[in-house]
Amino acid sequence: MLGEFGRLAVDVADLGEDDDLFRVGMTSHASVSVMLALEDAFAVEFPEYMLRKGTFESISSIRLALTELLGTTADH
Amino acid sequence: MMQLLGTSPEVAFDRVYPFENSYLTYLVRLVGQTARHTPTLRMADVVYGFDSRIGPLPFQPEIVDGPELARRSLGVVWSAFSHCVRARTASPVRWYCEKYWGDLTPVLEAGLAPVVIDMVRDPRDLVASIRAFNADREVKLFGRGPAIDDGDHLRHLVAGMALRLEEMAAPLPVPRLTVRYEDLVTDLAGSAAQLVELLQVDLDPDAVTAALPTMARHMTSVSADASVGRWLVDLSTSDIEIIERKLAGQMTLLGYRLSSAYRK
Numbered sequence: 361m362l363g364e365f366g367r368l369a370v371d372v373a374d375l376g377e378d379d380d381l382f383r384v385g386m387t388s389h390a391s392v393s394v395m396l397a398l399e400d401a402f403a404v405e406f407p408e409y410m411l412r413k414g415t416f417e418s419i420s421s422i423r424l425a426l427t428e429l430l431g432t433t434a435d436h
Numbered sequence: 437m438m439q440l441l442g443t444s445p446e447v448a449f450d451r452v453y454p455f456e457n458s459y460l461t462y463l464v465r466l467v468g469q470t471a472r473h474t475p476t477l478r479m480a481d482v483v484y485g486f487d488s489r490i491g492p493l494p495f496q497p498e499i500v501d502g503p504e505l506a507r508r509s510l511g512v513v514w515s516a517f518s519h520c521v522r523a524r525t526a527s528p529v530r531w532y533c534e535k536y537w538g539d540l541t542p543v544l545e546a547g548l549a550p551v552v553i554d555m556v557r558d559p560r561d562l563v564a565s566i567r568a569f570n571a572d573r574e575v576k577l578f579g580r581g582p583a584i585d586d587g588d589h590l591r592h593l594v595a596g597m598a599l600r601l602e603e604m605a606a607p608l609p610v611p612r613l614t615v616r617y618e619d620l621v622t623d624l625a626g627s628a629a630q631l632v633e634l635l636q637v638d639l640d641p642d643a644v645t646a647a648l649p650t651m652a653r654h655m656t657s658v659s660a661d662a663s664v665g666r667w668l669v670d671l672s673t674s675d676i677e678i679i680e681r682k683l684a685g686q687m688t689l690l691g692y693r694l695s696s697a698y699r700k
Contacts (some may be wrong), residue, residue: 411598
């Protein structure tokens with residue numbers, strides 16, 4: 361999903377869990393696309409307090425948010 | 437805002453309505469290419485232009501830290517650009533101004549030290565205006581094109597606004613002023629006074645008022661005053677609920693009353 365919507369300058373497979381996605385090309389606009397794709401895919405809704413750049417700054421932060429929304433362990 | 441700033445000869449930008457010739461944005465994007473991957477690999481493509489995707493450092497881009505090269509390049513390129521523009525104008529320019537599109541991080545990291553003026557507007561009116569603009573002109577702009585329907589478009593808009601408002605709320609190491617659209621259109625002189633104090637230039641609000649007919653083609657309400665609070669008529673209860681559910685905290689901080697306040 362990151363590869364499809366994140367508009368990253370690098371291959372997602374080359375990224376570490378904590379790499380800064382905004383440093384490798386993701387824009388705020390792209391992070392919105394990632395978020396909405398995740399909402400559709402997992403049938404969740406990101407609440408107001410999660411609508412911030414920090415939620416989407418790394419694979420691990422996205423995983424953490426999804427884990428909280430799903431109440432279980434999320435895989436990317 | 438741009439009309440107002442443009443009343444000073446000390447503020448440089450293209451006086452071409454709707455003032456979207458954003459040179460800094462372009463240069464940030466241009467030098468940012470060096471930080472991207474997928475470079476050109478063949479010398480012939482570089483020399484003869486067979487590959488028009490000029491951008492990423494060719495050949496072996498790993499010989500440099502791409503993001504670091506981009507950061508260092510922006511300061512140099514901006515300095516050269518400023519020099520060349522100044523060479524062709526007789527105006528006593530002290531500032532360059534633009535509608536900046538994107539992340540401020542590269543600008544700050546390049547040491548350009550901008551003054552940031554954040555323009556905000558009631559998100560509900562913003563959505564109403566965007567829809568009216570698209571409907572009036574029979575276009576699908578502002579992200580409506582790729583969206584499935586108005587509801588999907590609203591999700592994108594609201595999420596984008598949330599991230600943008602969060603960026604605006606974050607501290608910056610440079611001077612910053614937040615101007616509400618509602619204050620600008622209802623008290624232009626007051627907003628002008630704030631800008632004069634911030635930038636130390638002379639501005640002429642009366643000249644902006646005289647130029648309003650020029651801007652009319654960009655407007656979707658009968659007057660600037662009528663554009664404030666249009667959401668009360670233009671948006672459905674469902675639309676309003678979605679916007680306020682996602683943006684309530686930020687709207688309140690900016691002084692926008694939630695619809696529950698209107699029902700009391």
